[in-house]
Amino acid sequence: MSHVSLSSIQAHTNNSFQQISLVRDSLMSQDNSGTSSEPNECRGGAATSNSTDPKAAEAALTAALHDAVRSGDIAAAKDLIIHKGAKEDSLDSQGRTPMIIAALNRDVAMVKMLGHGHDAFAYLADNSGTTPLMIAAKNNDIEMAKAFWPLGGRKGLQDNNGWTAMHFAAEQGSAEMLRALSMSPTKYALRNCDGSTPLDLAASGGHVEAVALILEICKKKLKKKDFSLQNTNLAGRTPLHSAVVAGSVEAVEFLYEAEPLALNIPDKNGDTPLNSAASRGDLKLTELLLSYGGDRDLPDNKGETPLTKASRGGFDDVANLVGRYQQTKANNPPYTSRSKSGNILGRIFRRS
Incomplete structure (x- = not known):
């Protein structure tokens, strides 16, 4: 209409x-008796025809x-x-504003009309703490996200579970959305209820471009406490460990290069990245982590080493590799990620 x-x-x-x-009268006329909307004292008050x-x-x-x-x-x-x-800030039963509804519908034109050039409550969240900008990030809708910039779409807000728009973008693996959202390192130090940063989520999804971009954004902060790549989530995993679990060789390369000291940090189960790779039968990652100096003798909380894990899992090729590998501190990685990182970042920054 x-x-x-x-x-x-x-x-x-x-x-x-x-x-x-x-x-009021018209709303109250919807009863079972089908009474009219004429003033009636039986409705519990004075006549309301003029109120x-x-x-x-x-x-x-x-x-x-x-x-x-x-x-x-x-x-x-x-x-x-x-x-x-x-x-414009009216809420439905789930605490959603018209702006949130428009974002859910991916209706950029409606968002722009509701904003009409100024802050139109674009930062208001629903009952779950979700803002319109978070919805845009979940949907990887860059046009929608950019529509919120002049409307007060605050990027560092966290929902009820501690997720920011950057968390959602990282989970989706969208380097383009991350770049559009924020190039400020401080936004990437925020942790959700699982203790995960956007980098943790990008790594756990094996999203190489997102990992490379976040490392580039935060590279000058990585030695600071809040940004340290030795920090873990609530499962005790570093970003490097999460990338191993995801099976992403390239992400592991980038993360090891950025912080070699994360190599042998165990998670809450006592598993190191090498333990996890071996238990999954990942021959390529097992070889890579051994070449970096991953400790093949470190047991998990049950006393199992990478060798016993691989053997128990029936991964004979991995077990043979771990068993014959000569551990030295001077092992050189078979390849480096520096040129790959440059190529990937070049692709990201050429887009837009």
């Missing part, structure tokens, strides 16, 4: 009225605005806001 009148707001009732002052219930009127406006936004009807939503007084 191109225009919403007062009668369309009251279309949720069984009768159609021309005056907003009768909103308005503000809460009912506001509820009707809110419902109409949210319906218009859901249906993508920009003209109707605009009319309700400008001419009828519907509020």
Whole structure:
């Protein structure tokens, strides 16, 4: 529809009225007896034909605005806001604003109309703490994310589980979204309820481009406590360990190069990255970690070493490799990630 009148707001009732002052009466007319909306003392008060219930009127406006936004009807939503007084920060039962609904619908045009050039509550979160910008990051919708920049879409806000927009983008593996969201290192030190940073999530997904970009953004901060690559999540895993579990050779290369001291840090089960690679039968990663100096003799909490884990799993090729490998501190990696890192970062920064 191109225009919403007062009668369309009251279309949720069984009768159609021309005056907003009768909103309460029209809403109350939807009972089982089918009584009319004429003033009636039995309804629990004085006659209301010339009065308005503000809460009912506001509820009707809110419902109409949210319906218009859901249906993508920009003209109707605009009319309700400008001419009828519907509020842009009105909430539904899940705490969602019109802006959140528009973001869920991936309706950039609606977002821009709701913003109309200024802060339009784009930072307000729903009951789960999710903001419109987080939704854009989850959907990897860069056009939507950029639409929030002038509207107060704050990038460092965390939802009820501690996730930021950067966490969602990293989980998706979108280096392009991460670059669009923030090139500020401080945003990447925030941890969610699992103790994971955006880098942890990128590594656990084996997302090489996202890992490379975050390392580049944070490279001058990596020796600081909050940014240390020796830090672990609540499972006791470093980003390097998470990349091993994901089976990503390239991500492991980047992370080892950035912090070699994370190589033999065990998780809460006592597993080192090498233990994890061997237990999964990952021959290539096992060889790479051994070449870096991964300790083949470190047992987990149950006393199992990489060799026993590989043997128990039936990974004979891995067990043979670990068994015959001559451990030295001077082992040189078979290849380096420096040129690869440059190529990947070049691809990322050429986009946009």
